[in-house]
Amino acid sequence: MSESPGAQGLDPQAWETFCELVRRGAGVCDAAEPGGDGAPAADEETYDYQLSLVEHHRANNIPFLVERCGLPGKAVLEFGSGTGALSVALIEAGARAVTGVEPSRLNHEASLWRKRAHRLDDRVEFHHVDDTSRLPFADDHFDASVCSSVMQCVPDGEARRRILVEMHRVVRPGGLVIVCASGNGLIPAGPHSTRWWSNLAPGRAAQRGHLRGITYWEIRRALAPLGATLVRPADRADSEIARWHRRAAGRRLSGARRAVHRATLAAYALLEATVCRATGAPIEAFTPFVTVAFRKRGAAPGSTSTHG
Numbered sequence: 001m002s003e004s005p006g007a008q009g010l011d012p013q014a015w016e017t018f019c020e021l022v023r024r025g026a027g028v029c030d031a032a033e034p035g036g037d038g039a040p041a042a043d044e045e046t047y048d049y050q051l052s053l054v055e056h057h058r059a060n061n062i063p064f065l066v067e068r069c070g071l072p073g074k075a076v077l078e079f080g081s082g083t084g085a086l087s088v089a090l091i092e093a094g095a096r097a098v099t100g101v102e103p104s105r106l107n108h109e110a111s112l113w114r115k116r117a118h119r120l121d122d123r124v125e126f127h128h129v130d131d132t133s134r135l136p137f138a139d140d141h142f143d144a145s146v147c148s149s150v151m152q153c154v155p156d157g158e159a160r161r162r163i164l165v166e167m168h169r170v171v172r173p174g175g176l177v178i179v180c181a182s183g184n185g186l187i188p189a190g191p192h193s194t195r196w197w198s199n200l201a202p203g204r205a206a207q208r209g210h211l212r213g214i215t216y217w218e219i220r221r222a223l224a225p226l227g228a229t230l231v232r233p234a235d236r237a238d239s240e241i242a243r244w245h246r247r248a249a250g251r252r253l254s255g256a257r258r259a260v261h262r263a264t265l266a267a268y269a270l271l272e273a274t275v276c277r278a279t280g281a282p283i284e285a286f287t288p289f290v291t292v293a294f295r296k297r298g299a300a301p302g303s304t305s306t307h308g
Contacts, residue, residue, distance in 0.1 A: 010117045018083075018113035022050045026110035027083045053085035054092075054118075061086060061148055061180050061291075062093045063243050068233060069176055069293050071095050074143035077135075079167055080150035081126060084111030088118050090146075099142070101129045133162040137170045145171050146178040151214040152192035155206040160214065164222035173298015176231065177223060180291040185213030191288055216285035216292055227297030230282065240284050240291055241268045 027050040028042050042050065049056075065071045072094030078087050081100025090098050102108045108128040115124045129135060145167040154160050167177050183192035185199045190213050198205040198212035205212045220230070233239050245265060272283045284291050 014113050014116035021110040026106045054088050057086045057089035067238055077142040077145040079147040082107050084114040086148050087124050091123050098124050100126045103132050140172040141170045144176040149181040151182045152211045161222045168226050171296050175296050176293045178293040182290050183213035184290050185215040223294045228294040231293040231295050
């Protein structure tokens with residue numbers, strides 16, 4: 001369902017400008033620049049997806065960011081903010097303020113118009129940053145940093161590590177570094193892979209600039225040496241598998257789909273009881289989209305931040 005100026009109370013003129021930028025290619029190609037240079041025009045499916053992206057984040061990412069990460073009331077950095085949809089959804093979910101950084105000028109321009117359409121100029125701030133491995137913020141500045149569906153757009157492993165380290169730098173002690181909705185590099189031909197073999201040969205894929213997934217272990221290798229620790233669910237209801245089940249319960253599934261859903265849940269329950277228990281890895285390390293949070297070493301959870 002697309003965002004609608006009438007239904008959502010959006011500014012109609014700002015929304016129309018945003019829609020025009022999407023037609024020109026905003027959100028289509030993460031490396032695209034404004035003016036059509038290398039930016040393919042959006043096809044109908046991509047256009048509709050971009051227009052409904054806030055709703056997509058409400059359904060798929062916000063539950064994790066609220067239930068596991070506790071972002072309401074927090075000052076959040078969104079790394080790779082794209083056209084601004086997750087930033088808007090975070091404010092709606094109760095984040096105190098959101099700052100987004102985005103390397104694509106066309107995406108950045110579209111994000112400015114999306115936040116204006118949602119009348120959030122005073123609570124959301126977007127920056128165009130050419131080199132996202134060096135962010136224009138002081139150490140310990142935010143309560144949390146989050147990137148959603150971003151890491152596959154950075155095929156080089158060392159570049160990914162530098163980005164994760166930078167996301168960690170700008171978060172206060174006790175704050176969170178969050179990677180969500182990134183295709184899992186363990187899955188051949190998984191979500192966001194440019195070629196079916198991209199996840200099987202990550203070095204070759206990186207050399208060729210192909211999109212590929214990221215793994216939980218890759219994230220941990222970047223953050224654990226800095227003292228960051230995995231944020232584990234408080235109970236089984238806070239796992240991604242439980243959230244899948246709740247979302248499915250709200251939909252009408254055919255008999256075949258219901259059977260597949262039940263079989264998938266059973267397989268993940270077995271995986272959690274065996275491999276996860278033996279290795280200490282979270283179940284989210286094996287789901288199609290890696291969704292994990294790491295806590296920066298320092299102040300205890302629940303401490304009050306003075307940073308904006």
